[in-house]
Amino acid sequence: MAKQRHVIVGGGTAGLNAILAIREQDKGASEIALVSDERPYARMVLPYYLGRSIAESHVFTLPPGRLAQLGVTGHIGRRAAGLDAKVSKLTLDDGTVLEYDDLLIATGSSAVRAPVPGADGAGVHSFWTLDQARGVAAGIATGSRVAMVGAGFIAFTILNSILKLGARLTIVEIAPQILPRMIDATGARLVEAWLRRHGVEIRTGATLAAIEQAGGRQRLRFTDGADVEADVTIMATGIKTNLEWLTGSGVRVNRGVVVDDHLRSNISNVYAAGDVAEGRDLVTGEAAVHAIEPTAMEHGRVAGANMAGGDVAYRGSLLMNIVEVCHLDIASFGAWDDATAEVFEAVRPERPAYRKLLWKGDRVTGAMLLGPSEDVWTTNDVGMLKGLVQSGVRLGPWKEHLQRNPFDIKPAFIAGGATARLLPQTVLGRPSVPAGRIP
C-alpha cells in the first residue's frame, strides 16, 4: 500500500503541531510535505528577539535537521498559489504541483496597516513576521523615539522590549482605550496610568490621518490634536487571515475556513487550523476565529491526530491572552466582554490590581485579571481563572464568596472541585508527549 501523503500549508504554530501530532501517531509511516513561505519560527518569541534577550537562532522551530528527523519534505520559501480540492492537488507559486491524500490549511494571518497616506513610507514597520521584527530591531537605538500606532495585544507584547532598548515610546490608539479587544475600560484606565508612570506617552481616541517624511523621521498627523514625531513608527493596526489563495478551491470560507469538531472543512480530506480556521468557541459554543497561539497549537494537534487516522473531537478553543508590561500582568479569558453575563468585580487602584468574574448561573464563563507580576497571587490566579472557565465547574456556595471577594479565587477553585474536573481532560484523549520525544 502506498504511503499516506499529507500536505501541511503553513509553518507556524498550527502547522508545526500538526506535524508533531502526525508523527507522534504514525512514527514516520507517512509522507509529509510542508509548504512555508518563511523558515518556520515561533512568533510568540519575536518580542524577546527584539529585546535582545535571545539570539535570532532561538526563534526557529523547524530547521533543516529537524525536518529531516521528522521525515518532512520542506518546500520552504514557497507559497501555496491555488488549491483544487476536487482533484486533491495543490499548486505552489513556482508551479510545483503537490498531490495529497489530505491537506491542512494553516496559512495564518498577516499584519495590515492603517489605510493612511504614508503608511508604507520609510521607517514605518509592521511587527508580525521575523523579517519585520528584524526591521524594527535595526531601527531602534538608545534614545530613539518610537511611535506605536495601535494599542492591541501585538503592540503590547513588544512594549517591554522597546523600553529595554532605551527608546522613548508614544502609543496612539484610535479606540477610546488601550487593549480594546482584551480588557474593559476599568482595566484599561489602570494600565494607562501604570504606563504613564513608567514614562510611556499614550493618546487614545486618536485617528491617524497621514504619516509624512520629515528629514529621516516620520511626522504622524492626526484628524485632531498635535503631531507626533518619531524615528521609528510601528503599525500594530491589526491582522487579516490569509485566505485569498483559497478562492475557487471549493473550500467553504466564512470569517475563516469553516471546520467541524475534527477540524475538517466541507471537503472531507481538507483540514484547517489556527488563525485561518473558524472553529468552535469552548465557552459560547459558537463559531469563532481565535487568532491566538494556544488555539493554533490545539487546532494543529487535533487536525494532525485526525489526519493520521485518529478520531479526536475537539471541545473548542478558549479565548485567552496574557501580556506583561513594566511588571504588570494583564490577562483575560473566555467571554470576558459578555454584556449579558452577571459580573463581580473588585479594584485596588493603589496596587494596581483588578479582578473581574463573569458568570452564567454558578459557572465562571469569563474573567479578567490585572496585577503586579511579583504578587504571588497574580500568577496563581491566572491559571486558576483559566481552570474555572475551562472546567465550567459549578461553584455553588462559592459564587457568593467570590461576590464578597473576587480576589479570593484559590479556596473556591480547590473546594469547588475544579481539579477533579480538569485532571481527566486531555486534548487528544491521551497523555501528551513532549515534542523532543517525537517521533
Add this chain to the structure above:
Amino acid sequence: MKVLRIVPERCTGCLRCELACSYMQTGTFQPARSVIRVSPFQGHTSYAPYTCPQCAEGWCMTACPVEAIGISPVGAKVVGDDQCVGCKLCTIACPHGTIFFNHETQKAFKCNLCGGNPACVEVCPTQAILYEEAETADWLGAFAAQRSGPYLATAAAGR
C-alpha cells in the same frame, strides 16, 4: 509513576514544605518562591498544601512555543531554563495555577519533584505529603469543601 499524594487532614500549616521547596527551587528560604503552597481553609483553622498534579495533558508543556517544557526521568513536567524565553504562555495555559514565574531570571518554574527526592516530603513533620506510586488525583477537593462548609455558611449569614 510516583506522585505527590497530599493527605490534607494531616497538614498543620507549619509551612516547612514551602521553606524547603523555595530553597530547592531558588536557593533561598522564601515561601513566596515556593511551588507548593499551603492554603488556609475555614478561616485559617485548616490547611492543605497544593502543588502541580503533573497532569496527563501537560497544558504548560504543549503551550510552550519553544518546546522548553519536557518530562523528566521521574515523570515531572520540567522547564528548561536555556530554552524558556519568559513569554508566560504556560502560566495562562495551566488550568491548575501551578506554573510560576521568577522575576529575577524571567523564566517560568514549577514543581519538578526535586528530581525524584521531593524536599517537601522529606521535611513534612506529619506525613501530610507522600511520594508514592499512585494515579494523580484531586487530593484536596473533598477536604476543602467539607472544611469550608461551616465557614461559608457563617460568612453568608453575616452579610
